[in-house]
Amino acid sequence: MLNVPDSGGHFGPYGGRYVPEVLMSPLDELEQAYHAARADESFQAELADLLKNYAGRPTPLFHAERLSRKLGGGKIYFKREDLLHTGAHKINNALGQALLARRMGKKRIIAETGAGQHGVATATACALLGLQCRVYMGEEDMRRQRLNVFRMRLCGAEVVGVTNGSRTLKDAISEAMRDWVTNVNTTYYLLGSALGAHPYPLMVRDFHRCIGEEARQQLLEREGRLPTMAIACVGGGSNAIGLFHAFIGDASVQLIGVEAGGRGKKTGDHAARFSGGAPGVLHGAYSYLLQNEDGQVALTHSISAGLDYALIGPEHAHLHDLGRAEYVDCDDATALAAAVELSRMEGLIPAMESSHAVAEAIRRAPMTAPDDILLVNLSGRGDKDIDIYRENLKELDSDSPQPAF
Amino acid sequence: MAALERGGADIVELGVPFSDPIADGPVIMRASERALAAGTTVEKVLETARQIREHSSIPIVLFTYLNPVMRYGFERLARRAKEVGIDGFLLTDLSVEEAAGFVSAVRAEGLDTVFLVAPTSTDRRLELVAQYCSGFVYVVSRTGVTGVQQQVSSSVRPLVERLRHFTQLPLGVGFGIANADQAAEVGSVADGVVVGSAFVRAIETTPPDQLFDTMERMARDLKQGALRGRG
Numbered sequence: 001m002l003n004v005p006d007s008g009g010h011f012g013p014y015g016g017r018y019v020p021e022v023l024m025s026p027l028d029e030l031e032q033a034y035h036a037a038r039a040d041e042s043f044q045a046e047l048a049d050l051l052k053n054y055a056g057r058p059t060p061l062f063h064a065e066r067l068s069r070k071l072g073g074g075k076i077y078f079k080r081e082d083l084l085h086t087g088a089h090k091i092n093n094a095l096g097q098a099l100l101a102r103r104m105g106k107k108r109i110i111a112e113t114g115a116g117q118h119g120v121a122t123a124t125a126c127a128l129l130g131l132q133c134r135v136y137m138g139e140e141d142m143r144r145q146r147l148n149v150f151r152m153r154l155c156g157a158e159v160v161g162v163t164n165g166s167r168t169l170k171d172a173i174s175e176a177m178r179d180w181v182t183n184v185n186t187t188y189y190l191l192g193s194a195l196g197a198h199p200y201p202l203m204v205r206d207f208h209r210c211i212g213e214e215a216r217q218q219l220l221e222r223e224g225r226l227p228t229m230a231i232a233c234v235g236g237g238s239n240a241i242g243l244f245h246a247f248i249g250d251a252s253v254q255l256i257g258v259e260a261g262g263r264g265k266k267t268g269d270h271a272a273r274f275s276g277g278a279p280g281v282l283h284g285a286y287s288y289l290l291q292n293e294d295g296q297v298a299l300t301h302s303i304s305a306g307l308d309y310a311l312i313g314p315e316h317a318h319l320h321d322l323g324r325a326e327y328v329d330c331d332d333a334t335a336l337a338a339a340v341e342l343s344r345m346e347g348l349i350p351a352m353e354s355s356h357a358v359a360e361a362i363r364r365a366p367m368t369a370p371d372d373i374l375l376v377n378l379s380g381r382g383d384k385d386i387d388i389y390r391e392n393l394k395e396l397d398s399d400s401p402q403p404a405f
Numbered sequence: 406m407a408a409l410e411r412g413g414a415d416i417v418e419l420g421v422p423f424s425d426p427i428a429d430g431p432v433i434m435r436a437s438e439r440a441l442a443a444g445t446t447v448e449k450v451l452e453t454a455r456q457i458r459e460h461s462s463i464p465i466v467l468f469t470y471l472n473p474v475m476r477y478g479f480e481r482l483a484r485r486a487k488e489v490g491i492d493g494f495l496l497t498d499l500s501v502e503e504a505a506g507f508v509s510a511v512r513a514e515g516l517d518t519v520f521l522v523a524p525t526s527t528d529r530r531l532e533l534v535a536q537y538c539s540g541f542v543y544v545v546s547r548t549g550v551t552g553v554q555q556q557v558s559s560s561v562r563p564l565v566e567r568l569r570h571f572t573q574l575p576l577g578v579g580f581g582i583a584n585a586d587q588a589a590e591v592g593s594v595a596d597g598v599v600v601g602s603a604f605v606r607a608i609e610t611t612p613p614d615q616l617f618d619t620m621e622r623m624a625r626d627l628k629q630g631a632l633r634g635r636g
Contacts, residue, residue, distance in 0.1 A: 008502060016503050017502060018498050018500060018503055019427075020427070020428045020497055020498055020521065021520070021530070022521075022524070022548050022549075024502075025526055025530055026525055164434065171425075174426075174427050178428075181428060181548060182548060184525060185525075185548065280472045280475060280476065281470075281475060283425070283427065291472065294473060294476065294477075295423075295447070295472045295473035295475060296424040296441060296472075296473065297472070
């Protein structure tokens, strides 16, 4: 289970490298460069230094006492990736890959972004390392994540709106791949989730493994034992695989991924790939895919732009089929309610994506015993989502007297 | 189709649209959107091939992306393709590394599998890709998505010369070729010229009553150009 992927990038039957031939040799080069960097102590030292002194690792592990007590079950701990520079876990991977790009001599970086967190992290890493940066973003996502569009531009990145298809993450990745196919000799594609062709799912996982490794260590120090369960939201699945990986070998730890249940069970209204999809190929990888009976990729919906994607990362498909991880979905309204609850009980305003994981913890906690531990990845903070919160919580946005809490 | 054949086309590519055509430029992307909006499916394209076969023996290559084909089923598609008279397949995003199951299903029906090589392909990859090809090898003229351009890429000649070391199959060069002069330039090094976006653009922009004449004339110009190039 831990010995994946194979040399071709396969996690069981999933993953692999399904791209036009023009990208095959560049992907070989990238794989070689990555393995060389991984084995290079000076690369690792520079990354470790940036993660510590620039991004803010290690992130704290916070025991949410009031929320745990109210729910009446086990102890809920939040891994505070939301405290990282730029506001989410995405910076772990962006710094790692930007250093790799520089090492490979690539001066032009392209990236896709959904919620904008990966775009901001990439723009930030490029500013830091003096690299040229272009970010593709669906126009629908630009509308709902205005703040992040501005942050990317402020860091010197060019943000290109994508008007094809559903104008969300899927279309942004397609457009980034078209750019990469065209400019592959000069350009590094800094992919932001555990998706795409090999070696991206491996590389992105490795750059986020610190999440689970730190949390495991912190829990052992604080509680002297492992968590009962580890919970994370899953769009492509980078924060989830980063959290899960340290626990895959610990059979007692339940791994729970939370997909976007959206606004209903109908195709097009959610991004729940395991309950609504079937294995297929999109953007270079074979995994569970939301598609119609003709093999056309289905539209998706989620209140959170970062979970709004038709394919789940291939390692999650593998963990699912093995029964090692369990995947559930959480609808828009439940995620929103969880965000409000966490804000009021603990003063933590989560990103809309992370709210899906919070909701699952709130649902499960009452069914757990007092000595159970629920480890939840708070993958991002909610600053970027304030407009969505305001739109959905109009009563808080008026100046008439608020109900007392 | 008849117009293309009258104009001198030797092989016709019949496309199945895909929702996320990552290797295609704006012209084919728009065509895919129109085709999907009109309800085009693998089954309907097979039916089109069957109708063409009723009055033509021109070789037909079915080209698309992997997922619609995977969903339909490799064995089922190969069997149906054979029945309706399709001669071969070209899947843009299927690397040879992942192609074993598909190739054996298609070859079992005696049909051809065409794969692409690109300017970025190393010699090791040219040799590998050529091993998976039958019918012809598709040489991508440049790095980039499909679509017309002003000049034929300078990478064509060295790529074709490298590839000749590894295969006896005919080599067809495509991506960015739209007129007779470009066809002549390609014809001087390769065995075939592949033209896609230029025809699709003509279909998009030509009034219906002039379309067949335009297609026939374009095909004839390109064919004459290619033959002139061969000398």
